[in-house]
Every structure is written in structure tokens, then in C-alpha cells.
Amino acid sequence: MTTEKILHPDTASLKRAAAVIRSGGLVAFPTETVYGLGGNALDAEAAVKIYRAKGRPSDNPLIIHLADARDAEKYCVTNEMFYRLADAFCPGPLTVILPKKDCIPYTVTGGLDTVAVRIPSHPIANALIRLAGVPIAAPSANLSGKPSPTRFSHIEHDLDGRVDVLIDGGECDFGVESTIVKPTDDGKGLHLLRPGGITIEMLLTVTDTVIPDKCLTEKLPEGTRPLAPGMMYRHYAPDAPLVLLEGSDEAFLSFVSEKLKAGEDCGVLCYDEDLAVLGEHRTISLGPKDERNTQAHRLFECLRAFPKVERIYSRMPSREGIGLAVFNRLIKAAGYCVIKL
Ligand code: TXA
Numbered sequence: 001m002t003t004e005k006i007l008h009p010d011t012a013s014l015k016r017a018a019a020v021i022r023s024g025g026l027v028a029f030p031t032e033t034v035y036g037l038g039g040n041a042l043d044a045e046a047a048v049k050i051y052r053a054k055g056r057p058s059d060n061p062l063i064i065h066l067a068d069a070r071d072a073e074k075y076c077v078t079n080e081m082f083y084r085l086a087d088a089f090c091p092g093p094l095t096v097i098l099p100k101k102d103c104i105p106y107t108v109t110g111g112l113d114t115v116a117v118r119i120p121s122h123p124i125a126n127a128l129i130r131l132a133g134v135p136i137a138a139p140s141a142n143l144s145g146k147p148s149p150t151r152f153s154h155i156e157h158d159l160d161g162r163v164d165v166l167i168d169g170g171e172c173d174f175g176v177e178s179t180i181v182k183p184t185d186d187g188k189g190l191h192l193l194r195p196g197g198i199t200i201e202m203l204l205t206v207t208d209t210v211i212p213d214k215c216l217t218e219k220l221p222e223g224t225r226p227l228a229p230g231m232m233y234r235h236y237a238p239d240a241p242l243v244l245l246e247g248s249d250e251a252f253l254s255f256v257s258e259k260l261k262a263g264e265d266c267g268v269l270c271y272d273e274d275l276a277v278l279g280e281h282r283t284i285s286l287g288p289k290d291e292r293n294t295q296a297h298r299l300f301e302c303l304r305a306f307p308k309v310e311r312i313y314s315r316m317p318s319r320e321g322i323g324l325a326v327f328n329r330l331i332k333a334a335g336y337c338v339i340k341l
């Protein structure tokens with residue numbers, strides 16, 4: 001398949017991309033979180049094409065992207081909690097799980113009776129949805145299992161020749177995928193299915209109860225399913241096995257210094273402050289230790305940047321604020337492999 005690359009999106013080129021979506025094709029586009037791979041959410045076949053292009057299991061449901069929270073009631077059964085969340089955080093990096101209406105095909109929801117809804121704030125994403133005139137179903141635009149794409153070069157690497165259009169929107173702001181929540185059965189609280197740019201502290205401004213799904217930080221026992229099916233898969237993985245190191249700054253530095261000195265074929269994911277001790281060889285920094293937004297912004301680009309090595313050792317990030325999202329992605333990329341120092 002030839003893939004059209006839109007390097008300088010303007011109204012004319014976005015109209016072309018929107019027509020591709022309407023006619024059943026696939027367009028990779030920027031959002032404020034990560035790049036998405038979009039198709040018409042009302043077209044059962046488009047969802048099948050998305051799964052095929054990503055190499056993704058079709059029981060892992062897609063998020064539908066809307067231009068405006070007021071459109072949600074056309075596609076799902078909205079409730080008071082949804083509007084409270086929408087008022088506070090939409091457009092933005094938040095996805096809400098709601099009962100679906102009949103117009104949303106089961107291929108989009110992986111057979112579930114609920115659908116994930118998000119209203120992205122990125123101007124290109126918003127314009128594309130408006131011009132398409134249909135909701136856009138979009139997972140992250142990476143090949144299944146790979147780190148999510150946060151730059152145009154990432155979608156070019158993963159999807160050139162596999163989809164109709166790629167749109168360049170520069171670097172994504174947040175760098176980690178949206179926060180996913182599902183209202184509790186009584187409608188008063190929220191289950192947190194995936195941490196992201198809308199932090200627990202922020203969610204607590206609209207409800208008193210936020211219940212993090214166990215799988216966010218711990219490996220679930222065999223046979224148990226997380227609330228978000230996608231959280232089950234090993235994810236975000238770089239080309240080498242990743243190991244998280246838990247311990248003090250000193251313990252981390254001495255552990256990895258030993259490995260580097262011994263000539264182990266490894267890489268190190270660390271903070272800027274560590275580079276003074278470890279040097280630039282075989283090391284990649286997520287950013288300053290206390291700058292959690294920078295760490296989230298750079299996470300996937302760092303995971304993609306490692307050359308083929310036998311093992312990557314990583315700092316254990318803080319779980320504060322957006323740090324919980326970074327921690328969650330790293331521990332999943334590591335397949336929950338942690339060494340306590
Ligand atoms: O920031 C984002 O959310 C990005 C951009 C492109 O919007 N999208 C994204 O999509 O991360 P994806 O497909 O990579 O992740 C969607 C997650 C999966 O873990 C999936 O299982 C969960 O959302 N999900 C989707 N529909 C669901 C549903 N009805 N119930 C529970 N979880 C659902």
C-alpha cells in the first residue's frame with residue numbers, strides 16, 4: 001500500500017485525510033498524548049483493518065475520539081459523572097468507559113457492551129474528527145507490543161506502507177496515553193483502569209472515590225483479567241528485556257556502574273543527575289529526577305532509542321502525579337521484573 005505523508009497539515013490536506021476516514025481508510029494522526037491510528041468508529045470493517053495494521057489482538061477494544069463532549073450521547077449512555085469529568089478535563093487526556101449504543105460496532109469494542117470515549121485537545125485531532133463528521137476509533141499508532149509513538153518518525157517507522165495516511169504533528173505533549181476511568185456501579189466513584197496525564201489528585205477534585213485497578217502496579221495472578229483488556233498484554237516493550245531497579249540513588253549507581261565496568265552488554269535508563277557518574281555511553285536519560293512531566297514526555301522515545309543490547313536496567317520512577325503513569329508503563333514493559341537492591 002502507498003502511504004500519503006502529510007508533513008505540513010493544513011485545511012486542504014486534513015480534508016483529504018478526513019475523506020479517507022469516511023471512506024473506510026486508516027489515518028495515523030497526532031494527539032496531545034501519543035499518535036493514534038484512526039478509522040471510522042461507525043464502520044465495523046475499519047476496526048478490523050486497524051487490528052490488522054497494528055498486528056493487534058481483536059479482543060483489545062479501541063477508544064472512540066470525539067470533537068465535543070456533547071456528541072457522546074449519540075454513541076453511548078452518558079451519566080452525571082461523565083459530564084462532571086468532561087467539564088473538568090475535556091478536551092484533554094482522559095478516556096471514560098460508558099455503556100455503548102447500537103451504532104458502535106462490536107468490532108470496535110472487542111465484543112464488550114461498553115465503549116471507551118475520549119475528546120482529544122490536540123488541534124489536528126480535533127480538526128480531523130470535525131472534518132470527518134464521524135467519531136474516530138483509534139488505538140495508539142504503534143505496532144502491537146512496541147512503545148507508543150510520540151513523534152512522526154515513530155509512526156513512519158511502524159506504519160509506513162500499512163496505512164493510507166500519516167500526519168506529522170511534531171512531538172506529542174504528554175507522551176503517555178490518556179488516563180482511563182470507569183464510573184463505579186453506584187455512579188459516585190471511579191475505577192482507574194490506566195493512569196495518565198489526568199492524575200489521581202486531579203480526579204479527586206470531582207469525586208471522593210478513585211479505585212486504582214490492581215494491575216496498574218502489580219502482576220495479576222494467572223487467569224485474572226484487568227478491567228481494561230489492553231492492560232493484560234506485555235506492552236511498550238523496547239527491543240531488549242527491561243529490568244527495574246528499586247533502591248536508593250547510591251545503590252542504583254553502584255549496581256549499574258559495576259555492570260558497565262564489567263562490560264555487560266546492557267543499556268541504562270536513568271535521570272540527568274546520574275549521567276555525571278555513569279557517563280553518556282550506554283545510558284539514556286528520561287530527564288531531571290524531579291521533572292515528572294519531562295519523564296512522561298520522553299519515556300517512549302527513550303525506550304525506542306536503545307540499540308539492541310542484552311538487557312536494559314532502569315531507574316524505578318516516582319509514583320507521584322503523572323509519575324504513576326510512567327511507573328505503570330515501565331513495569332509493564334519490564335514484564336514486572338524488578339530487582340530490589
Ligand atoms: O491517549 C490515548 O488514549 C491514545 C490516543 C491515540 O488517544 N489511545 C490509546 O489507545 O492509548 P490504545 O488502544 O492503545 O489503548 C486503549 C486502552 C486499552 O487498554 C483497552 O483495553 C482499553 O483502552 N479499553 C478500550 N475500550 C474499553 C472498554 N470498553 N472497557 C475497558 N477498557 C477499554
Ligand code: MG
Nearest residue numbers: 139140148177
Ligand atoms: Mg496502545
